[in-house]
Amino acid sequence: MFVSIVNTPRDYAWGSTTAIPELLGTPETGEPQAELWLGAHPGSPSRVLDPVLTGGAGDLAAWIAADPAAALGKGETLPFLLKILAAAHPLSLQAHPTLERAREGYERENAAGVPLEASNRNYKDALHKPEIIVALSPTFDALCGFRPLAEVREIVDLLVMIDGSQTAPRWELYGPMVHLLEDSLTEHETDAEVLKSVVEWLLGGGPEVEALIGHLVRTTEKALHPAHAHLTDPYTPSLETVVQLNEEYPGDPGIVISILLNRVRLTAGQALYLPAGNVHAYLRGVGVELMAASDNVLRGGLTPKHVDVPELLQVLDFDSLPVPFLSPTSPVPGLQLFQPDVNDFVLARIDVGDAVSSVAYPPRGAAIAICIDGSVTLSGGTGSITLGRGDSVFVTPQEGELTATGAGTVFLAAPGV
Structure with missing residues (x-):
């Protein structure tokens, strides 16, 4: 089943007022549009355009909670969160914990009675948050890892x-x-x-x-x-x-x-992978971001928000490592796969048009796709949907292998295994 979804971009102060509207063909609001979230994260779950398809559920989080078998096929939660990110100003210096550290910290703060919504809470869940960013703007500037x-x-x-x-x-x-x-x-x-x-x-x-x-x-x-x-x-x-x-x-x-x-400048199409412990800050640019569905952030500066220095020092990886570029594989023409060494997610870029008339790709579970250019039709085992620029869709596992046709570009997120 193909379920059309939408969301309202987050208006964080560091966001661009124009970049997401220009990319997706959506209206400007005069306010910053920093991140468009596509997923079931409780912080901003994607809204379902036709709740008849989801048993009346108005958003992905409610649908998955009510009928995980229909939405996901297996499992109880969507393991990833897909974003369009547009930074006009620097984000905070930050790092994310390992899975073990997240579980320990979450239980510790729960036992201490720290409310989940407290400003000094470090661990909002028991999950890790590895992430990748793929540049869409001509350049994308970032700090990442110790030189x-x-x-x-x-x-x-x-x-x-x-x-x-x-x-x-x-x-x-x-x-x-x-x-x-x-x-x-x-x-x-x-x-x-x-x-x-x-x-x-x-x-x-x-x-x-x-x-x-x-x-x-x-x-x-x-x-x-x-x-x-x-x-x-x-x-x-x-x-x-x-x-x-x-x-x-x-x-x-x-x-x-x-x-x-490390001071890094990506060009359009290049990607970074930020694993647990890698301190980073995005400085300026537009990109597709994909991460595990967690909200655990340890901040280290460039922010008015809470900075827990002792906890941050336990999370950070202080080894000097090369810039963590993530090169895609291209199993067939028109398909690029960005897959880091985690099971939570894989990001597929699909380009179809004159040179490539169709691309087939079998996601390993429920998927989310967004069209950033042109018009692309996705067809599966039971149906199909045509996405124009700015359109996004949730795809249930029953569709199996997807075939993309048309002329345009789609990014598709799916489980890594």
Whole structure:
């Protein structure tokens, strides 16, 4: 069965007022449209356009709760949440827990009597939240994961040289951050331990941290003068991010943390995979986001919301790792599959048109599809539906293999196994 669904974009302050309407051909409201949620998450379940098809249920969450066998075939919950994300301003620095950490934290906070809606609640459910983002805009900027310490040292060395101050040792100019990065590293300390110490110190705040933030911003602004362009490459985007974040969140420790992280610019079609523990922040751009259906977020700055430093330090992965690009596979022309190493979801991009007249794909369970361009007809074992730009649909497992025809692009989310 094909069940047409809709939703109202979330109006988070960091969202774009125009990007989602321009992408999907929907009306502008004058307010930010940050995320369009497609799924059964209780925070914003997708609405059913024809409740006759769902036994009277008005949204996916209510239908699945009332008749999971009809909606899902097997299981009690939809394991993924599909989003269209449009960031005009930076999101908070954040990370997500492992499944084991989420279960332990959820039970701990329940036992402590912390209300689910409390602003200081870390764990809203007992699930992990791995996620992928596929860029739709020409560029999509993000911070993700800790960069090698050697690169951090190169950035600091560059700033010290451009600053030109020789009146004090470097650790006095840059505070304990540089002292920790260089002077206290011993054969018994790993890079991850050093980074954890730096982040813990920064998030602890205080006069030294405040002085460091101010000095870093002033020196970075100096470094971005055209006269230093030959020196700042390839770190210019990281330095520009420092200035941008200071404009958005003046005095926030996340400004300094940003230079510890990989600065990434995706082009349209490229993807990132953010597993548990990977600290990240989307800065600007439009993308398709797919994640496990959880709302567990540990924040680390660039936000007025609750930041639980001890819990965040337990969740973060401080290892310096390569940028987590996720390359798709293409089993047949017109089909790309973005599948990370989790069972919760897989994202299919289907492109049909003159070069590819049809694409067949068998989702492993209930699926959700959205058309972002043109017109695409999805046909299954019992029916079919034509999606125009901006249309979305829930597909029950009884349809089996789906065949896409027409001329356009569809993203389809389904269980990973």
